[in-house]
Amino acid sequence: MQNSLLLLAEALLYFTAMTALFRARGRIGIGVFMCAIGVMHFLETYLASVFYVVLPFGIVSPGSAVLFSGKLVMLLLLYIKEGAATVRQPIYGLLLGNALMVGLVLILRQHQIAPLPDGRMPDLAFIDEMGWLMVWGTALLFADAILIILLYEKLGRYFRKALFARILVSVACVLTFDQAGFFTALHFVSGAPLEVFLGGWVAKMGAALVFSAMLVGYLRYVETERLASPRGLTDVFETLTYRERYEALVQDAGRDGLTGLLHRGRFDADGQQAVAKSRGGGLPLSLLVIDVDHFKSINDRFGHAEGDRVLRAIATMLQETTTPGDRVFRVGGEEFAVLCSHPHAIARLLGEKIRHAVKAAEIGGLEVSVSVGVATVSGDADSLDKLFALADQRLYAAKSSGRDRVVGEGAEPRAQAQAAQARN
Incomplete structure (x- = not known):
């Protein structure tokens, strides 16, 4: 011992x-x-x-x-x-x-060695x-x-x-x-x-x-x-x-410098491949487009440093909330996207999970919320551009109807009207 x-x-x-x-x-x-x-x-x-x-x-x-x-x-x-x-x-x-x-x-x-006084060699x-x-x-x-x-x-x-x-x-x-x-x-x-x-x-x-x-x-x-x-x-x-x-x-290439998420260029490349694979194999693929509510007011009131901190925190929550097979992107200033191999109903549940996680976090003492638009590959959304346009349309519907909500399939007529009104 x-x-x-x-x-x-x-x-x-x-x-x-x-x-x-x-x-x-x-x-x-x-x-x-x-x-x-x-x-x-x-x-x-x-x-x-x-x-x-x-x-x-x-x-x-x-x-x-x-x-x-x-x-x-x-x-x-x-x-x-x-x-x-x-x-x-x-x-x-x-x-x-x-x-x-x-x-x-x-x-x-090879030296001829001399002994020490005590005789040692x-x-x-x-x-x-x-x-x-x-x-x-x-x-x-x-x-x-x-x-x-x-x-x-x-x-x-x-x-x-x-x-x-x-x-x-x-x-x-x-x-x-x-x-x-x-x-x-x-x-x-x-x-x-x-x-x-x-x-x-x-x-x-x-x-x-x-x-x-x-x-x-x-x-x-x-x-x-x-x-x-x-x-x-x-x-x-x-x-x-x-x-x-x-x-x-x-691994670092194609990543957003602020959040570490994949950036818009990777979204375009990966998204097109994912849509083609989904259509070719009949596999489900859904897209969530997520936008931070009232983000401009956060920058105006607390400064861009605080706004950056909010974006990094939300990026971390998106990575923690999604599954390893999901791909998370930052596609705009305060806009994020998630590509997931889920049918529409499961993708909407994921959107709700993300929304609740952000709402409960109170990042830096601020009450932050997100709006989410969800779209799934189908006959009407058979390309990445169409899929993104549909999810973006539903995102605007969520924002124009009060924010802090998830809008998915079944909201098209209302989404189109509300999105047009929000843009005008």
Whole structure:
């Protein structure tokens, strides 16, 4: 029990100290953080070769279970916040530095060594052993860094809103790979028994859980802003991260800058495809056109900043109220649209749900309401233009008959008259 608590204390100390250096990078530079990683790299390799403790599930080295796991998480943090061009720097530095150390030791062995006054001689065999272990460990780290970036990117498609799961699965998988690789070298160099592998793997899974939880907390509550980073020459890390940056760019393209919703251009393109698919497959498709009531008076009385806040709040409510298959657009100043694969009756219920959600929210202490016009693909609305015109006509009917209401099918005659009167 004491050893387990000490390992946890070591993990907390390591994470706290390293993230403090990372957080201060704007003042003291990122080099301090990277140098600390380098020092810990030497210590973790030394401990992994000679220092072990007994736990209920096996024999564990703090160097491998705590320090290496923590280093991998720090590299992931560096990648998330600074990008591939920065995270490659400590990886290449460690790899080349360890190779340089081995090369220098090979030359040092050629010296005629003078003994110290007490007769002691340097133990170069220990340096040889440590050097090759460090080179092997750093080569594994190079592969680990590539794998964790690949996994983090790939899992982003499935866990984009579940950051903890995304980080935990990435770290746990890579630590399992590393444990197998490093134990192989350790077994041949120092004769480490199988218990070291099993105990180390269980300990690393525990470390993955602890470090992932701490990293998520740090990202959410401390490192809240994304810092820009310079881009350097293209290499394997830059290539691996290109896909995620490209997909993020595509995801952001066609979005309204204020609300984050899809904009009018995307409505025209997506809407035409949706109508064609609905007509070709006989599938229901409805359009809700939503307008904020008396929005001009909000801008006039409280200013455009408050009006923007109202629009952002309504955009958020639309995303929360609709289902994942629905597409939400901002098609005008205070006008929104929702394309949904629902028959007309269900679409009207969705409109009522949206109306009630906005009414109950009291955004910023203001009583805000919306009017909604609903139309469904049919023989009279067999194109996006006709569908939008019909929904817009019903929207004007809702506004001219008192606002804060939903108007759908069956209101055409009254809608036409009221819409014409509202425009005149």
